[in-house]
Amino acid sequence: xxxxxxxxxxxxLLALAAFxxxxxxxxxxxxxxxxxxxxxxxxxxxxxxxxxxxYAGQISLGHAGFFGLGAYGSAVLTARYGWPPLxxxxxxxxxxxxxxxxxxxPILRLRGHYLAMATLGLGVIISIVIATEDRxxxxxxxxxxxPLAVLGAAVQGERVWYWIVAACLLAAVWIALNLVDSPPxxxxxxxxxxxxxxxxxxxxxxxxxxxVFVVSAVFASVAGSLSAHYSGFVTPSKVTFxxxxxxxxxxxxxxMASTFGAVVGAxxxxxxxxxxxxxxxxxxxxxGAVLMGTMIFMPRGLVPSLxxxxxRVRA
Amino acid sequence: xxxxxxxxxxxxxxxxxxxALVALGFCIIYNASQIINFAQGEFVMIGGMAAxxxxxxxxxxxxxxxxxxxxxxxxxxxxxKLAVEPARHAPVxxxxxxxxxxxxxxxxxxTLVWDKKLHTLxxxxxxxxxxxxxxxxxxxxxxxxxxxxxxxxxLALFFGRTLLGKAMLATSYNRxxxxxxxxxxxxxxxxxxxLSAALGAIAGALxxxxxxxxxxxxxxxxxxxxxxxxLGGMGSGTGAVLGGLVLGVAETLGAGYVSSAYKDVxxxxxxxAVLFFMPSGLLGVRSSDRV
Amino acid sequence: xxxxxxESLSKRFGGLNAIADLTFExxxxxxxxVIGPNGAGKTTLLNLLSGVYAPSSGRITxxxxxxxxxxxxxxxxxxxxxxxxxxxxxxxxxALENVMVGRHLHERCGLAAAMLRPPRVARAExxxxxxxxxLMRRVGLGAYLSSRASALPYGALKRLEIARALAARPRMxxxxxxxxxxxPTETLEIDELIGGIAADGVTVVLVEHNMRLVMGVSxxxxxxxxxxxxxxxxxxxxxxxxxxxxxxxxxxxx
Numbered sequence: 001x002x003x004x005x006x007x008x009x010x011x012x013l014l015a016l017a018a019f020x021x022x023x024x025x026x027x028x029x030x031x032x033x034x035x036x037x038x039x040x041x042x043x044x045x046x047x048x049x050x051x052x053x054x055y056a057g058q059i060s061l062g063h064a065g066f067f068g069l070g071a072y073g074s075a076v077l078t079a080r081y082g083w084p085p086l087x088x089x090x091x092x093x094x095x096x097x098x099x100x101x102x103x104x105x106p107i108l109r110l111r112g113h114y115l116a117m118a119t120l121g122l123g124v125i126i127s128i129v130i131a132t133e134d135r136x137x138x139x140x141x142x143x144x145x146x147p148l149a150v151l152g153a154a155v156q157g158e159r160v161w162y163w164i165v166a167a168c169l170l171a172a173v174w175i176a177l178n179l180v181d182s183p184p185x186x187x188x189x190x191x192x193x194x195x196x197x198x199x200x201x202x203x204x205x206x207x208x209x210x211x212v213f214v215v216s217a218v219f220a221s222v223a224g225s226l227s228a229h230y231s232g233f234v235t236p237s238k239v240t241f242x243x244x245x246x247x248x249x250x251x252x253x254x255x256m257a258s259t260f261g262a263v264v265g266a267x268x269x270x271x272x273x274x275x276x277x278x279x280x281x282x283x284x285x286x287x288g289a290v291l292m293g294t295m296i297f298m299p300r301g302l303v304p305s306l307x308x309x310x311x312r313v314r315a
Numbered sequence: 316x317x318x319x320x321x322x323x324x325x326x327x328x329x330x331x332x333x334x335a336l337v338a339l340g341f342c343i344i345y346n347a348s349q350i351i352n353f354a355q356g357e358f359v360m361i362g363g364m365a366a367x368x369x370x371x372x373x374x375x376x377x378x379x380x381x382x383x384x385x386x387x388x389x390x391x392x393x394x395x396k397l398a399v400e401p402a403r404h405a406p407v408x409x410x411x412x413x414x415x416x417x418x419x420x421x422x423x424x425x426t427l428v429w430d431k432k433l434h435t436l437x438x439x440x441x442x443x444x445x446x447x448x449x450x451x452x453x454x455x456x457x458x459x460x461x462x463x464x465x466x467x468x469x470l471a472l473f474f475g476r477t478l479l480g481k482a483m484l485a486t487s488y489n490r491x492x493x494x495x496x497x498x499x500x501x502x503x504x505x506x507x508x509x510l511s512a513a514l515g516a517i518a519g520a521l522x523x524x525x526x527x528x529x530x531x532x533x534x535x536x537x538x539x540x541x542x543x544x545x546l547g548g549m550g551s552g553t554g555a556v557l558g559g560l561v562l563g564v565a566e567t568l569g570a571g572y573v574s575s576a577y578k579d580v581x582x583x584x585x586x587x588a589v590l591f592f593m594p595s596g597l598l599g600v601r602s603s604d605r606v
Numbered sequence: 607x608x609x610x611x612x613e614s615l616s617k618r619f620g621g622l623n624a625i626a627d628l629t630f631e632x633x634x635x636x637x638x639x640v641i642g643p644n645g646a647g648k649t650t651l652l653n654l655l656s657g658v659y660a661p662s663s664g665r666i667t668x669x670x671x672x673x674x675x676x677x678x679x680x681x682x683x684x685x686x687x688x689x690x691x692x693x694x695x696x697x698x699x700x701a702l703e704n705v706m707v708g709r710h711l712h713e714r715c716g717l718a719a720a721m722l723r724p725p726r727v728a729r730a731e732x733x734x735x736x737x738x739x740x741l742m743r744r745v746g747l748g749a750y751l752s753s754r755a756s757a758l759p760y761g762a763l764k765r766l767e768i769a770r771a772l773a774a775r776p777r778m779x780x781x782x783x784x785x786x787x788x789x790p791t792e793t794l795e796i797d798e799l800i801g802g803i804a805a806d807g808v809t810v811v812l813v814e815h816n817m818r819l820v821m822g823v824s825x826x827x828x829x830x831x832x833x834x835x836x837x838x839x840x841x842x843x844x845x846x847x848x849x850x851x852x853x854x855x856x857x858x859x860x
Contacts, residue, residue, distance in 0.1 A: 183734075
């Protein structure tokens with residue numbers, strides 16, 4: 001009986017893997033592949049962000065900043081300095097790990113609104129610096145990025161990238177699921193439950209918050225690096241406050257404290273503007289309405305709310 | 316004092332006065348409910364844009380501004396009733412997300428009602444610059460400073476002398492006690508949103524002739540107004556005004572003497588510095604948690 | 607030698623002396639109760655002993671080491687566990703997971719291992735689950751093994767906190783009004799539970815209002831009034847002390 005309590009994890013992961021393997025049958029042209037890849041990249045960021053917001057109960061309104069640091073880190077190292085892409089990706093990730101660790105310490109001492117504002121400030125400062133240092137970053141117009149290369153062979157084309165992103169997403173989801181059901185993961189969720197209750201059982205709340213902050217920053221940074229190589233181009237538009245909010249919306253809408261919810265949220269809200277190109281003008285309106293509506297009517301998000309509904313129907 | 320420095324100070328104080336008004340708006344809502352209204356900047360935008368619209372259709376400027384302020388106040392009241400009140404018992408994270416959602420929604424609405432272009436409002440009393448110790452002062456600057464001063468005095472009278480104002484203050488000190496003496500705290504929150512929106516709108520209308528206005532000026536102005544409120548001490552009205560003026564001057568001096576490209580970074584660096592080193596701001600009050 | 611010693615302990619909140627110049631000792635393996643009227647400073651004392659509050663002055667010594675000014679998680683590492691008067695249950699988790707969190711300090715699992723989940727971690731998780739389930743049965747919560755914490759009734763939640771505290775295998779357990787809000791049957795069960803915990807060698811510091819419980823289970827009783835020590839001694843001695851009777855027992859009969 002106790003084993004069954006751990007089962008939803010493997011089942012969900014297998015379902016996601018099967019879905020990813022079969023999806024190409026429905027992707028009829030490169031445009032669809034492109035959307036799927038975008039969904040996958042956003043999902044990777046959201047899975048990490050969900051660990052921070054949904055499980056640990058913190059908030060970040062600046063995660064586009066980490067995405068941007070990963071993207072621009074890879075871009076600058078490969079385009080300006082000729083580094084091999086994988087080495088650049090590793091270096092960018094290491095850089096973001098250190099940055100998140102150093103900045104996370106003072107930031108995570110804050111709570112609630114103050115934490116939100118600090119992360120917001122951090123994200124905006126990163127985006128302004130990127131847009132202003134145009135000698136390095138190409139400024140507001142952005143810069144070109146060489147393609148990803150593995151062992152000298154360039155990786156290009158939507159179909160190849162689809163499998164790369166799918167594999168990375170599955171890895172990200174697997175890691176997140178493992179983390180949630182482990183002593184450090186439970187410590188995080190306990191912190192979210194009641195910080196004082198967690199402290200008295202020996203959980204160093206500052207250290208654990210910092211850990212999940214860094215982990216979520218790394219997820220965002222890797223997705224950013226991948227995105228830069230996939231698009232062949234980076235611009236500051238992906239590093240804005242609005243993009244940070246979009247990411248939070250995806251997590252909140254899909255389901256806080258639900259890894260699969262984060263994936264679903266990313267999928268729905270990435271596809272929405274693409275599918276409703278007619279309603280391009282209404283994009284902000286819809287996003288804003290989704291945010292407000294979800295928080296007011298479905299505060300746990302789509303997937304947990306549906307799961308609760310299903311449980312009630314079954315009972 | 317060099318003419319350049321005077322120029323910077325005048326510009327800084329003008330911009331600072333706008334920040335002060337936005338900060339006061341944050342402060343009033345925060346005092347009524349502990350909510351940070353991320354949509355505050357949008358009220359500034361509505362004030363400016365609506366004033367432009369009303370003025371464009373031929374209404375005299377004072378009427379256009381008054382109607383714009385009224386429109387913004389209505390939006391503020393609607394926001395409170397429809398988005399904030401249903402979720403008033405929700406945890407802080409959710410309220411933050413709701414007001415952010417409202418801010419995006421209002422911006423999206425603005426692109427539909429108006430457009431994405433820059434607009435300008437005629438200056439209230441003309442464009443003839445005035446000489447002042449070697450610096451050039453726009454008449455609109457004097458309007459900004461003067462109206463801000465008047466508003467600050469009016470608010471002081473309102474909160475200090477009127478029954479409604481004192482009721483709102485009481486709610487901010489101790490919500491439960493206020494309820495127990497018969498104050499309708501929900502109404503206080505409702506009114507505070509309307510009042511904050513009006514303040515933001517006035518700021519928007521005042522600054523539109525100088526800085527132009529468009530659908531997305533609210534983002535930066537809102538964030539900077541928040542930085543000012545934090546600098547002064549969240550919840551302190553005097554702090555909000557002081558914070559606004561200090562931030563405006565610091566930003567202008569920084570842009571003038573150090574680097575104009577990084578002007579916006581100053582406000583955010585201020586936010587981070589205050590949050591890290593002085594979370595209660597210059598004039599704020601520290602609180603301790605009870606377990 | 608005593609396990610815990612507080613010397614000249616004080617805690618001030620602005621002008622209020624919640625605890626004033628308090629000195630007392632707790633013997634190893636004893637059940638030491640703290641009683642006093644409302645506002646006497648009992649919960650403040652527990653907060654000081656568990657690191658939730660830092661003392662304004664004075665010293666706390668645990669097992670011979672100075673632990674004044676240590677954070678709660680550091681005191682937990684030294685072997686101090688506690689429950690709360692206002693429940694601090696993790697309502698976002700299942701009841702079983704609440705107890706599993708209690709074992710945090712005994713679970714050696716680094717970040718990398720947690721993310722990659724090698725067989726060692728999976729085995730440790732199973733063992734953790736088993737031991738936590740056993741603890742839940744021991745405190746009488748066997749019926750709630752697969753329940754969400756939010757589904758448990760009040761009395762069960764109080765026992766869940768005790769199970770969580772016991773999961774840490776503490777040397778000293780601080781119980782803050784464990785019988786508050788419980789009916790006589792449940793109170794009797796708590797009484798037996800505390801006796802069993804003490805029999806296992808855990809030192810217990812108990813804050814309670816329920817006099818029958820206190821008198822029945824305690825080795826020593828400390829009486830607080832206005833943050834100061836009013837009396838200290840065996841249950842009989844304290845019960846007969848006229849100062850205690852006047853300040854407390856005489857006014858409220860349980």
